[in-house]
Amino acid sequence: VNSDLPVVRALPLAGVGLVRQLLTDAQRRKLAAIATRVELRPRAIVYREGDPADSIFINGGGLVISFKELPSGRRRVAGFRFQADIFGLADQGRYVNSTRALTAVTLYEIPIDAMAEVLKQDAELEFQFLCKVVHEMRQAQRQILILARRDAKGRIAMFVDMLRNARPSDDPAAVDLPMNRSDIADFIDLAPESVSRACARLRQDGIMAFERRAARILDHERFDALVAAG
Amino acid sequence: VNSDLPVVRALPLAGVGLVRQLLTDAQRRKLAAIATRVELRPRAIVYREGDPADSIFINGGGLVISFKELPSGRRRVAGFRFQADIFGLADQGRYVNSTRALTAVTLYEIPIDAMAEVLKQDAELEFQFLCKVVHEMRQAQRQILILARRDAKGRIAMFVDMLRNARPSDDPAAVDLPMNRSDIADFIDLAPESVSRACARLRQDGIMAFERRAARILDHERFDALVAAG
DNA sequence: CGGACTATTGAGACTCCTCAACTAACGTGG
DNA sequence: CCACGTTAGTTGAGGAGTCTCAATAGTCCG
Secondary structure (H helix, E strand, O other): OOOOOOEOOOOOOOOOOHHHHHOOHHHHHHHHHHOEEEEEOOOOEEEOOOOEOOEEEEEEEOOEEEEEEOOOOOEEEEEEEOOOOEEOEEEOOEEOOEEEEOOOEEEEEEEHHHHHHHHHHOHHHHHHHHHHHHHHHHHHHHHHHHHHOOOHHHHHHHHHHHHHHHOOOOOOOEEEOOOOHHHHHHHHOOOHHHHHHHHHHHHHOOOEEEOOOEEEEOOHHHHHHHHHOO | OOOOOOEOOOOOOOOOOHHHHHOOHHHHHHHHHHOEEEEEOOOOEEEOOOOEOOEEEEEEEOOEEEEEEOOOOOEEEEEEEOOOOEEOEEEOOEEOOEEEEOOOEEEEEEEHHHHHHHHHHOHHHHHHHHHHHHHHHHHHHHHHHHHHOOOHHHHHHHHHHHHHHHOOOOOOOEEEOOOOHHHHHHHHOOOHHHHHHHHHHHHHOOOEEEOOOEEEEOOHHHHHHHHHOO
16 A cells, blocks of 8 residues: 555665755756745744645755644644755645744745656656655655654654754764654654653663753664664 | 655546556556566565565555564564555665565566666656655555554554555445454554454444455444544 | 743553463365 | 364453643743
């Protein structure tokens, strides 16, 4: 029914910064010609679930959150869109999720019709786009693996590890957490209180430290063991 | 970090049978020329997680299960591949999941190199492929919504509803369940015992009936309410 | 500086998991 | 064709973990 993607050993499926890194100048110009640059302030809504899906978006800097309001009143966070991420999944011509800026954000908005036109004319560009989608697919699978964890500590650890891999930094022990606890909670499907408690226990165990908007891995060995324990 | 796909209102993103329905004769011939037909018996392994990802596969008939063995000894079922589904997701040149035939299966195996070559030469075909991937992506999101449910009954109902939508049948109340309880359990992340109990309660409530390899929806109103309650 | 939101901590209830026993169904070989 | 062994499925009792509700401390922003 789902997932398990098609693709392709020989391909340059670089995870991060694909749009920025793998496109030729000509391709970048082609996209720039049909894209509109949009600046958004924190908390601004990009689009709402159910809106007509006229455009796709490329994050040019900042952090965007993608989520879904459930009938129960709960909120399901589908993921976080960092620089160079593409978002705007549609189904039946309507956006599947809502998206909102968490920080100040620069977006490139590309009308879907123009995008489809360009893709049909440029197989190479379309191929890069396909790679991007496949990469998103792998992220979704990773999220599913996180949700499969029973233990709250394990979910936190896998979440941090996911961010670490998605956004490698100079210091391999330091991980930015630019979103708040509730956003994390709704992403890994825990109550905010459970996130707090799990972080507290990881701190007591000497495995990690948590600060305002960041985490630090203190004991890499036990951290990696916890991540792999799934 | 994940999901939220790019794509495209104007596109014919028909969910089922895309490969069969949306390709031109010329495109089908092109694929047939590079594909190998493979017949598998029930329980046969298609490939194992970690194997070199040399090919992608199109299910030509029968049921395939995609799964991952976790370090804890548990098993995570990524999904079920029905006729016309494409599978064979690779990361770093290795398959991400293992796949196994649940029934007798016909597969079309396409070497990745040949596939990439064909895709680069035929933007239209590549576009269909992209649509297929996007469809898989939506399935993954649906699975995540199922996993977000707290109640076992709700997960079962959503799972059945997913199968119903994926494989529409003549009788809208009847749903085939060609996989066994353990496979279902590992897909919706419950213990097999919990699946049994949830089904028993759904039966007691008069909402559904369960037979050997099928389910029947008795009270559509309450069933739909349960599915939507997420 | 004040107010609202975020984060943490505590106590009790609920649900599912684990372990175990038992029944039913299947498939294989005599 | 039947008997037996193996696997799949159901049901029960107890325990572990998170969720909910509530109260408190901390933080950010106007």
